[in-house]
Amino acid sequence: MSSSALSTKSHKDIAIVLRTQPLGEADRIIILLTRERGIVHAVAKGIRRSSSKFGARLEPFMLIDVSLVAGKNLETVSQVQTRRAYTSSIMGDYSAYLTGLALVEITEQLSVYDAETYTESFNLLAGALSAIARNVHQPIDVLNSFISRMMRLSGWDIQVYQCSVCGRQEDINYFSASSSGICTSCASMVGEKLLAFSDDVKSYIDDVSSGRWEQVDSQIQQSIKLRSLELLTRYLQWHVEKPIRSIEVALKDFHAS
Ligand SMILES: [Zn+2]
Numbered sequence: 001m002s003s004s005a006l007s008t009k010s011h012k013d014i015a016i017v018l019r020t021q022p023l024g025e026a027d028r029i030i031i032l033l034t035r036e037r038g039i040v041h042a043v044a045k046g047i048r049r050s051s052s053k054f055g056a057r058l059e060p061f062m063l064i065d066v067s068l069v070a071g072k073n074l075e076t077v078s079q080v081q082t083r084r085a086y087t088s089s090i091m092g093d094y095s096a097y098l099t100g101l102a103l104v105e106i107t108e109q110l111s112v113y114d115a116e117t118y119t120e121s122f123n124l125l126a127g128a129l130s131a132i133a134r135n136v137h138q139p140i141d142v143l144n145s146f147i148s149r150m151m152r153l154s155g156w157d158i159q160v161y162q163c164s165v166c167g168r169q170e171d172i173n174y175f176s177a178s179s180s181g182i183c184t185s186c187a188s189m190v191g192e193k194l195l196a197f198s199d200d201v202k203s204y205i206d207d208v209s210s211g212r213w214e215q216v217d218s219q220i221q222q223s224i225k226l227r228s229l230e231l232l233t234r235y236l237q238w239h240v241e242k243p244i245r246s247i248e249v250a251l252k253d254f255h256a257s
Contacts, residue, residue, distance in 0.1 A: 010067045010078055013037065016125055017062045018104045022048065030058050030077060031108070032066065035122040039111045042068050042075040054080055059087040061100055061129055084126075086133035095257060096132040098250040099139035103128050103146055105246040106236065110154050117153050124149055140225045140254045141208060141216050143247070147232040148209035156239050158232070160206045165190065173197055175231050177238040195231060200224045205232070226254060 015032040018039070023029050026048045032040045047054045057064060058077070063084035068075040090100045107125055128146045131137045148158055162169050163183035164176070174182040175197040176190055187194055204224050207215040219225070233247050 010069050011037075011075075012065070012067050014083065014122075015040070015064055015066045016122065016129065017058055017060050017064065018107060019060050020044075020058065028058070029074065033107055033122055033125055034066075035119055038115075038118045038121070039108065040068065040075060042066075042077050043071070044077045056087070057082050060104065061086040061090050061133070063126060063129070084130065084133075086129050089133040089135075090129065093132075093135070095139045095250075095253055096135070098246070098253050099132050099143050100129065102143055102244070102246040102250045103132075105244055106147060106150060109236075109240045109242070109244060110150050120153055121150065124153070137213060137217060138225075139250075140222075140229060141219075143250065144205070144225065144228050144232055145208040145211065145216070147229075147236055147247075148205060149211075151232075151236060151239070152209065154239070156235070158205060158209060158235060160202045160209075172202065175235075177234040180235060195234075197231070198227075201227050201231065204228050222254075226251070229254065 013034040015034040018031045020028045028047045057080045065081040067079040159181040164179035165186040168183045171184040172181040174194040
């Protein structure tokens with residue numbers, strides 16, 4: 001196939017708009033999580049002109065049908081249709097908005113997937129955005145669930161009821177940022193600072209990571225949820241080797257509310 005034939009080939013996919021950034025006078029780069037190809041950066045030409053054919057369809061958190069045309073460097077957005085317009089309801093609620101930003105940043109940081117995990121990660125993000133947009137679960141629960149399930153998808157499953165060092169299924173009383181649950185006997189051998197891992201927190205993390213939403217929604221102790229988010233965040237940050245600022249901002253908001 002010649003390069004000119006490649007350049008006009010359009011690819012259709014379902015995608016979630018993660019974020020956008022201005023490009024030149026009138027364009028924007030749209031960072032998308034596509035269902036079939038993972039994260040794609042594409043140009044939306046003329047989107048910042050009032051006459052743009054794209055309207056508000058390429059705002060963050062939108063779920064869209066999109067046609068992309070391959071280009072020399074970046075792909076170009078040729079057509080967009082809205083599937084679910086989550087933007088205004090997420091942006092209308094401060095906790096939901098901060099959670100949405102955290103979901104997006106986590107998605108980008110954990111973007112080293114193999115092709116098999118594209119659809120699963122897409123479904124997890126679409127489900128999480130839907131939950132916070134429709135206010136069916138608390139944002140902090142959605143965030144905890146998303147982190148634990150995305151970590152599993154990335155091959156870093158959180159050990160809650162099994163020691164990550166010796167495999168014992170008893171006395172898992174400590175949490176390590178590098179390997180999660182640690183039993184009391186192994187705790188002294190691990191060369192890193194460990195955190196207390198209480199039964200309440202273990203049970204809650206097991207529920208959010210398994211999607212047992214009835215139990216999660218009936219958990220009313222905010223301290224358990226906050227502690228879980230702190231542990232999950234440390235685990236995530238250790239594995240991606242950098243701080244995830246948007247979670248820290250969301251955590252502050254959850255503490256205050
Ligand atoms: Zn052990």
